[in-house]
Amino acid sequence: MSHGIEDVARAAGVSTATVSRALRGLPNVAPSTRDRVLAIAHQLGYVASPSAASLASGRTRTIGVLTPWISHWFFASVIEGAERTLRASDFDALLHTFEIFRGGPRRVVDASVLRRRVDGLLVVGLPLADDEIGDLAGLGVPLVFVGSGPPGRVLVRLDDQLAARTATEHLIELGHTRIAHLTGDPGDVLPWSPAEQRVVGWREAMAAAGLPAPKELEVHGYFDVPGAREAATGLLRSRPDVSAVFASSDEMAMGVVLAAADLGLRVPQDLSVIGIDGHDLGDLIGLTTVAQHAVEQGVRAATMLLDLVAGGVVPLITTFPTRLVIRRTTGAAPVG
Amino acid sequence: MSHGIEDVARAAGVSTATVSRALRGLPNVAPSTRDRVLAIAHQLGYVASPSAASLASGRTRTIGVLTPWISHWFFASVIEGAERTLRASDFDALLHTFEIFRGGPRRVVDASVLRRRVDGLLVVGLPLADDEIGDLAGLGVPLVFVGSGPPGRVLVRLDDQLAARTATEHLIELGHTRIAHLTGDPGDVLPWSPAEQRVVGWREAMAAAGLPAPKELEVHGYFDVPGAREAATGLLRSRPDVSAVFASSDEMAMGVVLAAADLGLRVPQDLSVIGIDGHDLGDLIGLTTVAQHAVEQGVRAATMLLDLVAGGVVPLITTFPTRLVIRRTTGAAPVG
DNA sequence: CTGTTAGCGCTTTCAC
DNA sequence: GTGAAAGCGCTAACAG
Numbered sequence: 103m104s105h106g107i108e109d110v111a112r113a114a115g116v117s118t119a120t121v122s123r124a125l126r127g128l129p130n131v132a133p134s135t136r137d138r139v140l141a142i143a144h145q146l147g148y149v150a151s152p153s154a155a156s157l158a159s160g161r162t163r164t165i166g167v168l169t170p171w172i173s174h175w176f177f178a179s180v181i182e183g184a185e186r187t188l189r190a191s192d193f194d195a196l197l198h199t200f201e202i203f204r205g206g207p208r209r210v211v212d213a214s215v216l217r218r219r220v221d222g223l224l225v226v227g228l229p230l231a232d233d234e235i236g237d238l239a240g241l242g243v244p245l246v247f248v249g250s251g252p253p254g255r256v257l258v259r260l261d262d263q264l265a266a267r268t269a270t271e272h273l274i275e276l277g278h279t280r281i282a283h284l285t286g287d288p289g290d291v292l293p294w295s296p297a298e299q300r301v302v303g304w305r306e307a308m309a310a311a312g313l314p315a316p317k318e319l320e321v322h323g324y325f326d327v328p329g330a331r332e333a334a335t336g337l338l339r340s341r342p343d344v345s346a347v348f349a350s351s352d353e354m355a356m357g358v359v360l361a362a363a364d365l366g367l368r369v370p371q372d373l374s375v376i377g378i379d380g381h382d383l384g385d386l387i388g389l390t391t392v393a394q395h396a397v398e399q400g401v402r403a404a405t406m407l408l409d410l411v412a413g414g415v416v417p418l419i420t421t422f423p424t425r426l427v428i429r430r431t432t433g434a435a436p437v438g
Numbered sequence: 439m440s441h442g443i444e445d446v447a448r449a450a451g452v453s454t455a456t457v458s459r460a461l462r463g464l465p466n467v468a469p470s471t472r473d474r475v476l477a478i479a480h481q482l483g484y485v486a487s488p489s490a491a492s493l494a495s496g497r498t499r500t501i502g503v504l505t506p507w508i509s510h511w512f513f514a515s516v517i518e519g520a521e522r523t524l525r526a527s528d529f530d531a532l533l534h535t536f537e538i539f540r541g542g543p544r545r546v547v548d549a550s551v552l553r554r555r556v557d558g559l560l561v562v563g564l565p566l567a568d569d570e571i572g573d574l575a576g577l578g579v580p581l582v583f584v585g586s587g588p589p590g591r592v593l594v595r596l597d598d599q600l601a602a603r604t605a606t607e608h609l610i611e612l613g614h615t616r617i618a619h620l621t622g623d624p625g626d627v628l629p630w631s632p633a634e635q636r637v638v639g640w641r642e643a644m645a646a647a648g649l650p651a652p653k654e655l656e657v658h659g660y661f662d663v664p665g666a667r668e669a670a671t672g673l674l675r676s677r678p679d680v681s682a683v684f685a686s687s688d689e690m691a692m693g694v695v696l697a698a699a700d701l702g703l704r705v706p707q708d709l710s711v712i713g714i715d716g717h718d719l720g721d722l723i724g725l726t727t728v729a730q731h732a733v734e735q736g737v738r739a740a741t742m743l744l745d746l747v748a749g750g751v752v753p754l755i756t757t758f759p760t761r762l763v764i765r766r767t768t769g770a771a772p773v774g
Numbered sequence: 775c776t777g778t779t780a781g782c783g784c785t786t787t788c789a790c
Numbered sequence: 791g792t793g794a795a796a797g798c799g800c801t802a803a804c805a806g
Binding site for chain 1: 791792793794795797798799800
């Protein structure tokens with residue numbers, strides 16, 4: 103049942119070296135030989151042992167995918183795109199999640215377990231500390247960041263400041279003046295994190311319109327629906343004058359919509375809500391959003407990583423476009 | 439930077455065999471020796487090469503996770519639970535998705551690429567053909583199915599018939615008599631698939647109440663929000679007398695809610711909708727559902743798989759409970 | 775409790 | 791275009 107390369111070599115009347123070459127499509131194999139080897143290998147159901155091949159060649163044909171969650175829209179979408187791309191090139195995707203605990207510090211990324219295990223690393227939306235990034239880089243394999251990455255490293259992203267300005271400006275055009283921004287955990291303060299960039303974009307848009315953007319209007323909650331619901335409830339209670347909320351993600355925006363319902367506020371008559379993402383289910387509640395292509399970012403990042411693994415060069419920063427999708431959660435500011 | 443087992447052995451003044459034993463926590467190593475080896479390995483940042491270890495031992499400490507999608511609630515949740523559990527036991531999760539194309543046949547699962555690559559396989563919600571399952575079994579590693587699996591194999595599931603009856607009975611109790619069932623692709627006809635079991639549960643509940651469950655009320659759509667929206671639109675147009683829809687999943691139920699909105703039907707006054715899942719975002723539209731614990735199923739399945747890999751025995755079928763969560767998409771049947 | 779010695783199943787020079 | 795042979799870096803008997 104389980105054949106080795108020698109069985110194939112013997113059956114084909116060639117050496118194991120030739121079988122290895124033929125199966126991997128290397129040059130310097132006579133077409134007739136190649137065909138024969140391929141046929142026999144197929145017939146025997148032979149597939150090279152990945153461990154043996156890795157040990158001998160030093161390459162694993164495996165890409166590690168590091169992510170904090172998989173059951174969030176952006177992450178699941180990116181991973182789906184990346185996995186599909188890797189598989190198409192006969193690479194495996196090794197999934198490593200790093201839970202970010204509510205309130206507590208997240209488990210630190212341990213690079214050493216990845217040593218000699220992967221040919222490259224895809225870091226999805228995980229704002230890492232400098233030393234962690236250094237450890238990962240120390241593995242000596244190419245790194246590509248998606249959604250969130252430090253300067254100087256290969257990064258696939260969107261223009262977070264622009265997306266945030268777009269969202270905020272949409273609210274401003276609707277006549278809102280008390281526009282709050284709901285963002286992620288306050289511990290996430292790396293200046294290059296998307297959350298931080300979006301805060302900057304919000305401030306810029308507010309400033310450009312001559313509107314105040316005080317600290318009380320910058321609310322930090324946990325980065326999901328329940329977290330946002332809770333944070334938004336607090337905000338809307340203490341600042342009933344707020345007529346619009348720009349949430350840093352669609353999931354957070356959904357939490358805001360739920361909080362509004364909890365408090366008996368009508369959306370968008372009493373409160374306008376906008377997010378960033380283009381979440382699949384945003385349509386369900388008519389969520390206005392600044393949409394991005396998450397699956398495509400996964401595809402692109404994986405493609406670039408594969409290029410790097412093959413020794414190619416890729417652009418340091420790839421910026422994906424976003425577009426404003428106006429639906430039913432934003433409307434004209436209440437009069438008075 | 440990158441040390442081998444010999445470096446550690448030399449520094450500790452022992453043989454490589456002892457280093458190997460000490461690092462893996464095997465017995466027959468003096469505590470003092472073990473401590474010394476551990477300290478030196480740590481100091482050197484030594485981690486055994488997985489390829490070399492696999493080649494020598496025949497074990498990979500890797501579990502393959504097979505799934506059709508990752509960006510669907512059930513799948514993402516199960517995978518998240520499983521990955522966390524595997525990681526806790528120092529096992530890696532290798533992600534293999536098998537896209538199910540709309541309309542077309544899905545890509546067939548190719549077991550051979552998994553040969554000698556994994557110590558076990560977790561199949562998540564992928565209704566496989568008998569020969570595919572045979573191929574996977576032929577790999578000689580333990581298999582655990584989650585959500586959907588053939589009789590005679592280790593399976594973590596919920597009682598699909600019961601869940602469907604619970605959902606249908608809820609609608610019947612509200613006075614509905616024309617209750618349609620929206621389910622997945624018609625190609626998915628394996629008698630043991632969850633979709634098929636849910637159809638059976640719906641029919642049973644209808645029959646028990648003396649209500650008709652004709653074929654026209656059993657609607658097949660693609661297994662996601664847009665697919666259900668489309669299928670439900672067709673149904674509601676051709677059968678305006680239908681006052682309630684039981685959808686096979688929450689995502690499909692969301693599609694029904696959207697279809698109702700498209701057609702100007704009020705939910706629940708004109709149409710009641712119920713799903714199965716307990717999707718995170720069901721709350722957003724007050725979706726009534728029969729909830730299950732997807733993350734826990736992933737945890738349990740991974741735990742059992744690890745047991746099997748270690749040579750243990752596990753129950754063939756593990757059935758998770760469900761519970762009816764009544765929210766706002768179901769209400770009394772319209773009078774007349 | 776520890777060391778010695780074979781491999782595990784490939785890939786990769788280096789010859790021919 | 792093909793083969794022989796030397797590893798890749800560990801683990802697993804088997805001794806002692």
